[in-house]
Amino acid sequence: MTSLIELAGITKVLKGQKEPRTILDGVGLTVRAGESVAIVGRSGSGKSTLLSVLGLFDRADSGTYTLDGRDISKLPERHAAKLRSSHFGFVFQRFFLLKHLTAAQNVAMALVNGQGWLPRRERRTRVMQALDQVGIAHLAKNRPAKMSGGEQQRVAIARALVRDPRILLADEPTGALDTETGTVVIDALQEATTRGCALILVTHDRDHAARMGRIVDLQAGVLTERVPVLAGAGVDAPTTELPRIGGPA
Numbered sequence: 001m002t003s004l005i006e007l008a009g010i011t012k013v014l015k016g017q018k019e020p021r022t023i024l025d026g027v028g029l030t031v032r033a034g035e036s037v038a039i040v041g042r043s044g045s046g047k048s049t050l051l052s053v054l055g056l057f058d059r060a061d062s063g064t065y066t067l068d069g070r071d072i073s074k075l076p077e078r079h080a081a082k083l084r085s086s087h088f089g090f091v092f093q094r095f096f097l098l099k100h101l102t103a104a105q106n107v108a109m110a111l112v113n114g115q116g117w118l119p120r121r122e123r124r125t126r127v128m129q130a131l132d133q134v135g136i137a138h139l140a141k142n143r144p145a146k147m148s149g150g151e152q153q154r155v156a157i158a159r160a161l162v163r164d165p166r167i168l169l170a171d172e173p174t175g176a177l178d179t180e181t182g183t184v185v186i187d188a189l190q191e192a193t194t195r196g197c198a199l200i201l202v203t204h205d206r207d208h209a210a211r212m213g214r215i216v217d218l219q220a221g222v223l224t225e226r227v228p229v230l231a232g233a234g235v236d237a238p239t240t241e242l243p244r245i246g247g248p249a
């Protein structure tokens with residue numbers, strides 16, 4: 001299977017301070033369609049920065065970003081904006097729902113913004129499909145105030161899915177939820193991978209990370225891939241680490 005995303009030697013340096021600070025130091029990452037990848041690491045290690053680079057909200061200072069076989073490292077912003085809406089769905093810790101709109105109307109907003117006005121019937125079908133995919137089609141007419149946190153986050157996931165993205169980027173989507181509700185939200189995100197969508201999840205929750213197909217660890221700007229240890233190998237830790245990937249030798 002060919003890669004959907006390939007980052008190589010990605011570097012991001014924060015300027016505007018006394019001393020420039022390297023946040024991403026030669027990061028490499030390959031993600032294929034239908035894969036799920038957890039990005040873990042200490043607070044401030046650069047996980048959200050990496051997600052911003054992946055989602056084309058921010059640009060790397062050096063390195064290459066290949067999306068679907070195309071080098072997009074130097075893409076002008078107007079093309080990047082198009083790719084953002086055609087290829088990516090975003091889910092954040094905060095739900096960012098409009099409180100005066102119903103769940104269905106909140107999801108429909110993504111279609112209006114991204115693709116102009118679709119015919120009403122098609123819009124309705126896609127919105128209901130997206131709500132159904134996250135298990136809350138029955139709440140289509142509810143406003144956020146009448147929904148639990150987990151339900152609101154599932155509306156936000158439906159809003160991210162309604163444009164049928166190739167890649168779902170989720171930044172601490174369970175951060176505001178209790179463990180049980182968080183698990184339901186992770187289920188909803190993972191369901192998208194069964195349809196070929198790649199899922200990249202930033203999380204501090206070990207259990208949620210462990211449910212992803214792969215875990216990558218960001219420490220001091222350096223990304224390492226954790227490789228599951230075979231059961232019975234006599235190692236206490238559930239995972240072990242390889243040397244850094246994608247960085248200079």
Ligand SMILES: Nc1ncnc2c1ncn2[C@@H]1O[C@H](COP(=O)(O)OP(=O)(O)OP(=O)(O)O)[C@@H](O)[C@H]1O
Pocket residue numbers: 014023041042043044045046047048049050
């Ligand atoms: N716009 C900015 N201006 C100044 N510093 C920034 C900016 N954005 C990020 N940083 C700094 O860059 C570092 C990486 O931030 P980032 O948010 O990517 O980390 P993180 O791993 O996602 O953290 P957390 O787990 O707490 O969300 C942090 O030290 C942060 O303070």
